[in-house]
Amino acid sequence: MEKRRRSQLYFKLFWTYTAIALVIVSVLTIYFMYLSKRSVLRQNQEEREHISANAAEYIRETEERVDYLYQDLYRSSSELEDLLSYFTLDPEEYQQWSLDRYSASSALVYKGIYNFITEAFEAYQELEKVELIGYNDLRMTECYPDKIFYPGKSGKGKINAFRDGTYGEEGKLVYVREIRNPNTMAQEGCMVFTFEGKAVFEKIRRNSEYTGLFVNFQGQQPVFEENLQADTKYDSVKKETVGEYEVCTLLNQKAASRLSVSAFFTILGVGVLVMILGILLIAHDVGRFTARVDTILDTMNQVATGDLQARVDIRNRKDELDMLADHFNNMCEKLNLYINKSYLAEIEKKNAQMQALQSQINPHFLYNTLEAIRMKAICNGDREVGKMLYSMVTLFRSQLKETDIITLGQELDYCKQYLELFEYRYKGIFRSEVSCEPELLSVPIIKFVLQPVVENYFIHGIDRGREDNCVRIWAERNQGSLTLFVRDNGCGMTEAEIAEKNRLLRENPKDKDKKTSIGLSNVNRRIKAVYGEEYGISIEAAKPQGLLVKVTIKIEDKIEEMEVHEESHACGR
Structure with missing residues (x-):
């Protein structure tokens, strides 16, 4: 039953893809035949345009030559x-x-x-005949190349044809130019120029199978007519008038778009060949696909019977079947690990809980120990050490007991206590100033935004060889923001170092090094996470030396709102 189902999958996929391929190849074959017919029709249309343009151009050239001879005659007074x-x-x-x-x-x-x-016959080979007709006695002289002249003929018939507009000749291009006396402007006679037409038009239309060419004189008398079939319907006609002549080119678009037998069978043969190759490729790929499906099904059956060590062989083709096999193997491994290690995992969970409780006890132990040392120092009369320990105990207490959101006044008090520790350490060579307007002391901020900045000064900026080291801290309000300034007169930084540090603070990259998380970058990330990307820390060079650090935060109306932001940031960490 299982084998029959698998063969059904193979034949179902095979015939489905074969039908799709047959439809696609058939549509493409028909489409290419259509494109080929369009291409053949376009070529014949371009050839028709070429014939029409050449015929019109020849008529235009002969007329221009007549006009040139006519004007040249008037330029020569003797002739x-x-x-x-x-x-x-x-x-x-x-x-x-x-x-x-x-x-x-x-x-x-x-x-x-x-x-x-x-001279005119010598200049223009297509000029066949020139006739001179005088209006006084209707006497006509016919002139031919090689200085052949036939005078004394009657031109009455020609004159009547001129008046009736029927002087056109089949196979010829005829032009009439009247001769006036320039002194009296009287019409004394005319010159009739006859150019070859049939041979030239036949040469122009020679290699066109589907284009018919028709030239007539004044829309009445046919001059040239070739390749026009009475039983053929011409559905594309182009007319162009040049002087007294009209050039018509006709095209049967159905016949002009017909493919040749060789082209038809070539396209059909290519389509059949592509179809055969497609069927062979489909049979090969479907066979490989069903074989891989059979492998996955066999492995699943082994796992279903209890063999959790069975795995599907992945062939690194990075397709859906490989993904399915990879997920199946991962599932088997995770299931095996879950069964083997569920008890150990429970024990490790309890150990982790104990370690978390212990990490909470350690800061309290350190706090209580420092408090005992401080009391012992006071009892021994060493009040200076007691004050230093008191400042440190206060900092530990604020870190352990207070919330993440405090007032600006509390933050400044913690900072003062921290500065007092260093005033004891660097007694006589360091002093500090902290000032703030009373109305700003109640502004809520996140705690410990100033202490890392001051600590950075004692690490990198203080000059122990001087006696005027000073740090000044003050706050200013600017509309909806609060800026805390920390200015020192220490070693400072170069302009390039300041620019690079400000770039890092603006871009706010995530620092994977835990040792640097308590520095300026950590405070900057906390401020941006709580208040927004437009807030944070920036550094400037102080005059005459040192640095000016600006800590800009948003003034929130309620402490509860800031606690929500800070809790979200803490969860993100």
Whole structure:
């Protein structure tokens, strides 16, 4: 029954992941086919844009060339004068006029209209024909490259076509420019320029399978039409007008987005290959997964039968099964330790309770012993030692009996007693001053915030070689805060040391060294824990020498509120 369940887990996971992989690969295959079709369509659209731009650019270039020739003719007075004479004179009169004009000139080459046209054919290879038509007698001359001219033809048909707007020719680009006499502004005739169109447009559209190109004249006469199928519906048409010509490019987007057979089977083959590899990988991973699950189940069965030494082999893959195996092993170890050591743990608990009680008795014993020594010193007449012991006994009493929250007056009294001890020790070379306004004596504060600061002075700041060592303590109120000042004239600190110490006090790092917990950092942490991060201790250099330590706390309205803060801080410690 157990084996059948495990095989069911394997096949359930295998077919579930296989179905998911099949759906993902199918969706990706369809998506890649869609992207490929979009890419093919975009390429064909770009090719259509390229064809349209090239066709329009060729028409624009031919028109610009005609305009340049037309303007160049007017810049050449000799050739323009010859053309006007050609239009207004009879052929015999024009022949005689041109001979007389050539004889009178010193030029080797006669600068007439025929020479102008010959140079135009040489400059522009696409220019096929130029026609000259005079309005006076409708006489027309056809000019071709290689200095081939056919004069004496009738231009009546051309003139009628010009008036009707039907002078376009299939496969050609035709432009008409009228010639005016610059003196009288009378229209004397026209020049008709014919450029090659079909061969150029075929070359432009040559490699496009899906783009149709259509060029017409004035929207009526077709000039070029290629790759347009009557039974095909073109759903994308782009039109561009250049002068008197209109360029139309047509695209069947459905056909233009069709994938090639090779591309289709390539994407399909890759999808099938990925699916096969995915199934093999799923079978391998699911087999490894179910094998690890079987190992965990076997170990659980061993523990269930009473073998608490059984452990699951962890393979360091750091996945959920390894975490489960690790927790299971830890559970077995803790269960075994609990069973073996529950009695010893109870004994150790009682020993710890006894040690806690003993640690409370030790300070009381020291306090009582000091009190007995003080009384003995008084009985022996040594009152100075008695006063010193009294100050020390008072400090011990305040540490043992009073709460953590006291008034500022009490804190200053403890500090005075502590300073008196050192005045006895350094008699004649040390003195102290403690002052405070009466209205501030009742302000509640946490106890022992000044004694560590003063102690720090006696450790690091006092100069035993001098006789004017002094510590001055006073308090000032500033709105909602109270600042206690401790100023000395001792050895002091360098500016770098002061800056570093202030940085540590601001950042308030947790000091893991228990020996330093009674110093400035401990007081600073207690103040910040009770009053907030904006309060604490800061250090400045005193003038002319020594240090000025500022202890800033918040003024609380009620002692009960501070006791709550201090209790929370004590729990945190």
